[in-house]
Amino acid sequence: EAGVAQSPRYKIIEKRQSVAFWCNPISGHATLYWYQQILGQGPKLLIQFQNNGVVDDSQLPKDRFSAERLKGVDSTLKIQPAKLEDSAVYLCATQVEGGPYEQYFGPGTRLTVT
Amino acid sequence: KQEVTQIPAALSVPEGENLVLNCSFTDSAIYNLQWFRQDPGKGLTSLLLIQSSQREQTSGRLNASLDKSSGRSTLYIAASQPGDSATYLCAVRKDDYKLSFGAGTTVTVRA
Numbered sequence: 001e002a003g004v005a006q007s008p009r010y011k012i013i014e015k016r017q018s019v020a021f022w023c024n025p026i027s028g029h030a031t032l033y034w035y036q037q038i039l040g041q042g043p044k045l046l047i048q049f050q051n052n053g054v055v056d057d058s059q060l061p062k063d064r065f066s067a068e069r070l071k072g073v074d075s076t077l078k079i080q081p082a083k084l085e086d087s088a089v090y091l092c093a094t095q096v097e098g099g100p101y102e103q104y105f106g107p108g109t110r111l112t113v114t
Numbered sequence: 115k116q117e118v119t120q121i122p123a124a125l126s127v128p129e130g131e132n133l134v135l136n137c138s139f140t141d142s143a144i145y146n147l148q149w150f151r152q153d154p155g156k157g158l159t160s161l162l163l164i165q166s167s168q169r170e171q172t173s174g175r176l177n178a179s180l181d182k183s184s185g186r187s188t189l190y191i192a193a194s195q196p197g198d199s200a201t202y203l204c205a206v207r208k209d210d211y212k213l214s215f216g217a218g219t220t221v222t223v224r225a
Contacts, residue, residue: 042217
């Protein structure tokens with residue numbers, strides 16, 4: 001079974017530029033999460049999708065971050081414009097319906113904003 | 115709001131020594147608890163998942179215990195090896211099924 005795929009793996013941009021990250025979930029996983037992990041901290045949830053609908057985006061900085069999940073499969077997370085404090089690893093995780101709600105994580109995208 | 119704490123933040127042990135990693139959480143009304151491993155520059159790999167009704171879970175050299183009433187979990191790694199060097203993260207899942215993570219314990223096993 002293929003795992004969660006993410007691209008790009010690394011990205012370096014200047015502040016005020018825009019960037020987009022892509023996630024392809026494990027086949028059949030209806031729930032998809034985007035997390036932000038700042039160095040030295042645990043992952044923090046940004047947004048949760050159930051199929052192509054948003055379940056929770058309460059911690060997403062909506063003035064600069066946006067996310068979508070087309071047709072309930074692939075998802076993209078965008079930052080525009082980026083700030084220095086957005087430097088982090090962005091992790092995508094997916095989850096099958098029903099208990100025990102175990103999440104499977106992709107390799108992440110390391111973003112550096114200069 | 116659920117707060118998850120992992121102490122110590124870093125740990126260095128000689129090869130062969132047993133590892134004990136601690137995780138505490140403030141709200142004992144959890145659905146389950148999951149331990150992850152994270153290698154530098156990589157995503158998270160699930161190690162063990164303990165349901166709230168369970169006291170422990172074992173996989174190979176790994177054993178995780180859960181004391182829900184006191185808000186604690188411990189991950190034991192027997193006979194540590196250099197390949198066990200990584201960051202270990204504890205995450206708690208409440209009934210909304212979302213995960214709250216600790217900051218992790220970074221382990222170095224010296225050969």
